[in-house]
Amino acid sequence: MKKTKIKTDKLNLxxxxxxxxxxISMEIPEKRVTAFIGPSGCGKSTFLRSLNRMNDLIPGVKIxxxxxxxxxxxYDKNIDVVQLRKRIGMVFxxxxxxxxxxxxxIAYGPRVNGISGKSTLDxxxxxxLIRAAIWDxxxxxxxxxxMGLSGGQQQRLCIARALAVNPDIILMxxxxxxxxxxSTSKIEELIHELKTDYTIVIxxxxxxxxxxxxxxxxxxxxxxxxxMDKTTTIFTNPYNKKTEEYITGRFx
Amino acid sequence: MENxxxxxxxxxxxxxxxxxxxxxxxxxxxxxxxxxxxLTAFISIFTIFAIFYYVFQEASFAFLPIKDKNVKTExxxxxxxxxxxTKQTGAEMQQETYGSSTSSTSEPVxxxYGSSxxxxxxxxxxxYGSSTSTDELVxxxYGSTSSSNKTEEIKSETYxxxxxxxxxxxxxxxxxxxxxxxxxxxxxxxxxxxxxxxxxxxxxxxxxATSSNQDxxxxxxxxxxxxTEVTETATSLEDGYAEKPITFKDVLLSxxxxxxxxxxxxxxxxxxxxxxxxxxxxxxxxxxxxxxxxAAPLAIFAAIFTVAFAPKWLKEIIKPAIEILAGFPSVVxxxxxxxxxxxxxxxxxxxxxxxxxxxxxxxxxxAVIPIIYTVTEDAxxxxxxxxxEASLALGASKWQTAWRVILPSALPGVFxxxxxxxxRAFGETMIxxxxxxxxxxxxxxxxxxxxxxxATIGSEMAEVEFRGVHYGVLFLIGAxxxxxxxxxxxxxxxxxxxxxxxxxxxx
Numbered sequence: 001m002k003k004t005k006i007k008t009d010k011l012n013l014x015x016x017x018x019x020x021x022x023x024i025s026m027e028i029p030e031k032r033v034t035a036f037i038g039p040s041g042c043g044k045s046t047f048l049r050s051l052n053r054m055n056d057l058i059p060g061v062k063i064x065x066x067x068x069x070x071x072x073x074x075y076d077k078n079i080d081v082v083q084l085r086k087r088i089g090m091v092f093x094x095x096x097x098x099x100x101x102x103x104x105x106i107a108y109g110p111r112v113n114g115i116s117g118k119s120t121l122d123x124x125x126x127x128x129l130i131r132a133a134i135w136d137x138x139x140x141x142x143x144x145x146x147m148g149l150s151g152g153q154q155q156r157l158c159i160a161r162a163l164a165v166n167p168d169i170i171l172m173x174x175x176x177x178x179x180x181x182x183s184t185s186k187i188e189e190l191i192h193e194l195k196t197d198y199t200i201v202i203x204x205x206x207x208x209x210x211x212x213x214x215x216x217x218x219x220x221x222x223x224x225x226x227x228m229d230k231t232t233t234i235f236t237n238p239y240n241k242k243t244e245e246y247i248t249g250r251f252x
Numbered sequence: 253m254e255n256x257x258x259x260x261x262x263x264x265x266x267x268x269x270x271x272x273x274x275x276x277x278x279x280x281x282x283x284x285x286x287x288x289x290x291l292t293a294f295i296s297i298f299t300i301f302a303i304f305y306y307v308f309q310e311a312s313f314a315f316l317p318i319k320d321k322n323v324k325t326e327x328x329x330x331x332x333x334x335x336x337x338t339k340q341t342g343a344e345m346q347q348e349t350y351g352s353s354t355s356s357t358s359e360p361v362x363x364x365y366g367s368s369x370x371x372x373x374x375x376x377x378x379x380y381g382s383s384t385s386t387d388e389l390v391x392x393x394y395g396s397t398s399s400s401n402k403t404e405e406i407k408s409e410t411y412x413x414x415x416x417x418x419x420x421x422x423x424x425x426x427x428x429x430x431x432x433x434x435x436x437x438x439x440x441x442x443x444x445x446x447x448x449x450x451x452x453x454x455x456x457x458x459x460x461a462t463s464s465n466q467d468x469x470x471x472x473x474x475x476x477x478x479x480t481e482v483t484e485t486a487t488s489l490e491d492g493y494a495e496k497p498i499t500f501k502d503v504l505l506s507x508x509x510x511x512x513x514x515x516x517x518x519x520x521x522x523x524x525x526x527x528x529x530x531x532x533x534x535x536x537x538x539x540x541x542x543x544x545x546x547a548a549p550l551a552i553f554a555a556i557f558t559v560a561f562a563p564k565w566l567k568e569i570i571k572p573a574i575e576i577l578a579g580f581p582s583v584v585x586x587x588x589x590x591x592x593x594x595x596x597x598x599x600x601x602x603x604x605x606x607x608x609x610x611x612x613x614x615x616x617x618x619a620v621i622p623i624i625y626t627v628t629e630d631a632x633x634x635x636x637x638x639x640x641e642a643s644l645a646l647g648a649s650k651w652q653t654a655w656r657v658i659l660p661s662a663l664p665g666v667f668x669x670x671x672x673x674x675x676r677a678f679g680e681t682m683i684x685x686x687x688x689x690x691x692x693x694x695x696x697x698x699x700x701x702x703x704x705x706x707a708t709i710g711s712e713m714a715e716v717e718f719r720g721v722h723y724g725v726l727f728l729i730g731a732x733x734x735x736x737x738x739x740x741x742x743x744x745x746x747x748x749x750x751x752x753x754x755x756x757x758x759x
Contacts (some may be wrong), residue, residue: 028699030591052645053643054641054645057644059564061616070271072273072274075506076274078274078275079274080275082647082648082649083269084647084648085644085645085646085647086269086646086647087269087647088645089645090641090645091648092641092642093637094647096636096638096639096641097642098639098642098643098657098661099639099660099661100660108643108646108648108656108657109646109647109648111641112646112647112648112649112656113647158642161642161646162646165646165647166268166269168269181573231427243652
């Protein structure tokens with residue numbers, strides 16, 4: 001097993017009085033794809049968002065416990081959230097390109113990182129788009145608005161945008177849930193390509209997808225981590241009965 | 253994906269991150285920007301509340317008139333002994349703008365807060381012309397005699413000018429009675445002196461007099477000298493002047509020469525009346541642009557602050573408060589500018605004219621800030637959360653998110669807010685009337701008095717001959733105002749907004 005990239009220790013999260021995550025401790029390995037599965041409302045997306053502190057933006061959220069990335073506790077008072085988020089790319093469920101041109105969308109991340117040279121930006125844009133496997137489709141219309149792309153293209157654009165800031169970790173929150181099968185398969189291929197360089201954490205509703213793309217799978221149920229293991233193990237021989245019931249489709 | 257093969261081989265590192273570590277970094281520029289925004293937001297909010305405070309504070313004089321006059325500025329001291337002042341300096345006169353300046357003194361504060369009863373009684377008499385010569389009054393009202401109709405010294409006299417010959421204490425309020433020597437008395441709005449037969453105009457025109465009505469019927473727009481018959485009662489007036497109907501040329505093109513240069517003159521009451529809209533338009537534009545230039549950054553920054561930076565509890569206080577202020581009566585703002593702000597500006601900038609377009613512009617900005625703020629804030633709030641999250645997840649700071657994502661996305665809304673504010677400022681009457689000095693000067697200097705289109709209607713409407721040329725011209729101004737506002741809104745709605753939307757949303 002590879003080195004651990006993200007480690008959480010007894011992470012609890014409350015929305016006001018309601019506890020959404022209960023004592024979650026897990027280790028996410030570096031340069032592997034880890035999938036979170038579980039029924040709706042089980043806290044998998046919430047957990048994902050607490051890995052780059054996006055939950056801070058939601059009023060009334062309280063968190064205790066540790067999330068340790070590269071030996072640093074990201075919930076430490078002394079952590080610069082902006083710096084942290086630069087290390088952790090995120091792709092959302094709904095594709096959310098900025099209402100700008102394709103080029104500006106990709107260049108946004110580098111620009112807020114202080115890169116302004118045109119040739120460097122050009123290179124970053126091209127590399128990112130190529131890596132996200134969308135370059136061929138958009139190279140002739142980089143200056144046109146990103147809002148004109150199809151849903152699948154927009155989602156890959158968002159992945160390219162996340163790649164442009166050169167993160168270590170990419171968090172994906174149901175990246176293919178709103179897409180057609182062809183776009184979905186493109187995204188899955190892409191994830192497969194990317195895992196050589198990035199630690200990828202993906203939340204998915206689709207168990208087949210988890211089985212196809214991930215190396216490790218974690219099963220969540222009502223705010224708790226029930227089981228986490230190699231994907232093959234989870235899908236063939238789960239330890240916990242709940243997991244088995246969910247995977248075989250008896251609930252969820 | 254054939255090209256994937258060549259892709260994967262190298263991961264170029266254009267952006268290198270230092271290893272994650274404890275310790276926050278301070279970005280000076282960002283820190284400053286954030287705090288400047290915060291500051292401007294607080295300044296604008298503070299200004300608005302300061303006006304509130306001011307209004308209530310000044311209102312207290314209604315209950316507690318000043319006993320010790322030394323407390324209240326030099327203005328009082330100059331006027332205390334002015335019962336017999338026959339000459340007054342320009343500055344004093346300006347200050348008397350609204351305190352009708354009769355020989356019986358009365359600087360504004362006194363009048364307003366009713367400190368000196370006896371004088372006030374006098375004043376009232378004079379003001380409402382209760383005494384003796386009502387007829388004369390009327391005559392004077394619509395045109396008092398003077399040989400000189402060149403009246404360059406247009407000061408900010410609004411409701412009455414002061415003569416050198418003051419035996420005629422009389423209702424300066426509504427009309428200047430002037431001896432021929434009194435050139436320095438400016439032929440302002442209400443105290444207009446012309447050697448015209450305007451005196452004919454007289455109350456008759458408002459209904460009773462039959463003959464004049466016939467005249468009106470004959471030539472709809474202009475009552476001509478035929479009116480003179482009706483006006484025999486009016487004494488001591490020079491006659492022989494016929495009103496000429498105007499054309500658009502008169503309104504738009506140069507109508508006079510000053511130093512052999514073409515000039516644009518607004519001089520509606522004169523033997524040779526001149527109705528150039530240019531100085532009025534320039535005046536309105538000056539005041540509006542100054543107002544917008546001050547209001548826009550304040551209001552937009554305040555909106556950005558409430559949307560992007562303010563904690564929730566502060567948001568819940570600021571937003572409703574400013575929305576209530578959108579209904580702030582403009583006359584109160586005008587009053588504030590007239591009495592206090594104008595003096596402050598004059599002291600600070602040492603301007604010649606106490607009331608000028610800059611003062612008016614600041615007043616305008618106060619009226620316009622709540623409008624721009626409210627609309628902008630709504631537009632910024634309408635930017636979807638996922639957009640903000642996308643930016644923040646890329647490692648952008650709050651400030652970068654606000655500036656580069658939220659504001660551009662809301663640009664059409666911000667633009668609409670500016671257009672709304674512009675329209676409001678352009679048509680705003682009361683503030684312009686009270687605070688800009690009302691001299692139709694055609695100049696680029698922001699510290700000179702101006703007269704705006706709207707204020708012209710406001711100040712002259714009571715003075716015109718019913719269905720006369722001047723009357724028609726005032727309505728023409730109204731039409732122009734309407735057209736400008738309409739055109740602006742149409743422009744905003746159909747052209748720029750769509751274009752902006754297209755640019756932003758693609759296709």
